[in-house]
Amino acid sequence: MPYLLLILGLATLVVTGDLLVRGAVGLSNRMGIPPLVIGLTVVAFGTSAPELVVSLSAAAEGAPGLSIGNVVGSNITNILFVLGVPALFFSIDCKQTGLRRSTAFMVFVSILLIFLSLDQTISFTDGLILIILLAGYLVYNGVEANRMRKKGQAIEEIVEEIDDAPDDTRKITIYLLIGIVGLPLGGKLTTDSALDIAKIMGVAESAVGLSIVALGTSLPEFAAGMAAALRRQSAVAIGNAVGSNIFNILSIIGVTSMIIPLHVDSNFLQFDYWVMLLISVGLLPIVFMHRSIGKFEGLIMAAFYVIYLYFVFTVGHSVVEGSI
Template identity: 85%
Template sequence: MPYLLLALGLATLVVTGDLLVRGAVGLSNRMGIPPLVIGLTVVAFGTSAPELVVSLSAAADGAPGLSIGNVVGSNITNILFVLGVPALFFSINCKQTGLRRSATFMVFVSVLLIILSLDRIVSFTDGLLLVSLLAGYLIYNGFEAMRMRKKGQAIEEIVEEIDDAPDDTRKITIYLIIGIIGLPLGGKLTTDSALDIASMMGIAESAVGLSIVALGTSLPEFAAGMAAALRRQSAVAIGNAVGSNIFNILSIVGVTSMIIPLKVEENFLAFDYWVMLLISIGILPLIFLHRNIGKVEGVIMASLYVIYLLIVFEVGHEMFNGSF
């Protein structure tokens, strides 16, 4: 039953999060807000809503391992799984405008998270710093996008565009209500069932956050990556993954720690943080050299993801039994 409830919780997060984004975009369109601003704010935050709700719910329930594990696991999943699996079918090119800058910033915020966690807690002040960096990142990208538009250059949004947002008031209202009510319910259901699964499997809560929950909350990014690859818009796929990783650290860890300070378990500083950092650095040569992520790279990335999950479950079992 906990597995079914977890699946239901994750499905609720994905569906209601999508409805909330579409409703918010529809409302923004009705209010005359430019699409660029919508893309950089409403859609960007909305696609990270499942991770944010789960992290807040877990922190409120006294499960910081699940909260941080969801973010770190999602970032690892976004690179190795969300990019690796589509690359098995379609080559992903790394020539997106501004991708070098965004990928470098992704590495920077990953290093910053490690530094802020060295005292084993991400505090309110740390969260304020992360949220401030997010605001600066959004403002910079907004000005850069407007500058490129004035020059007549093509613009690649840092997040996927929502093309079928509702345009009538009744539908917008329904989408927003379902999203606002459904997201917290999905987050609570996901958190409770994940903790039950951790207890049943005899593994630490952080292991569930790093694996099952992280994979589930990354499904929107995976779906977007597969759809982009099918449409031969592979630049959107990698831009979506990199942008999501930046938002996961700056918005989710930032906002959550400003509300509830997050204790950092030893396993994150000993292993998981470094995996996140190494794979973030690992894709930089492909991006800076404009190399494609092809089938070979896809096999390597997908294989590394499977190996990582096996290690997570093994370490999680040792932590649960107090031998780590």
């Protein structure tokens, strides 16, 4: 039963999160907010809503391992799985304007997360630092985008992915209400069932967060990545993954730790953080050399993802947290 409830919870998160994004984009369009602002704020935050809701719910339930594991696992999944699997079908070009800067920033915030976790606690102050960095990141990207527009350079808008946002008030209201009500319910259901599964399997809560929950909450990014690959929109595919990783650390860990300080289990500092950092750094040469992620690279990435999941369950998180 917990497995079915987890699937139901994840499905609720994905569906209601998608409706919330579409409703918010529709409302923003009705209010005359520029597409760039919508892309950098509404869509970016909205697509991270499942991870945010699960992390907040897990922290409130006294399960910081699940909360942090969801974010770290999602970041690993976004690179190895969300980028790797679509690359098996179509090459993902890495020559987009600003991609070097964003990828380097992703590596930086990954290192920062490790540094802030060295005392095994992510405090209110740590969260505030992350939120300030997020605000700076958004402002900087907004300024750069406007500068490029003035020069006549084409910019691929994130909002282009939202191709069926509602335009009438009634539908917008329904979408927003479903999203606002459904996300917390889905988050609660996902958290409770994930904790039950961890007990049944005899593994740490973080193991479920790093794997099953992380994969489930990354489904919107995966769907967007596959759709972008099919349409040969490399900028959307890789920008979606890199941007989500930045938002996961800065917004989700930032917001959650400002509400409830997070205890960082030693497993993260010994293993998972370094896997996240290693694959982030591994993306740098591809981006800075303007290479493409082709079938060979995609196969390696997908294989590493499977190997990582194996280690999560058999080595890194095979015992319940608190008993180490």
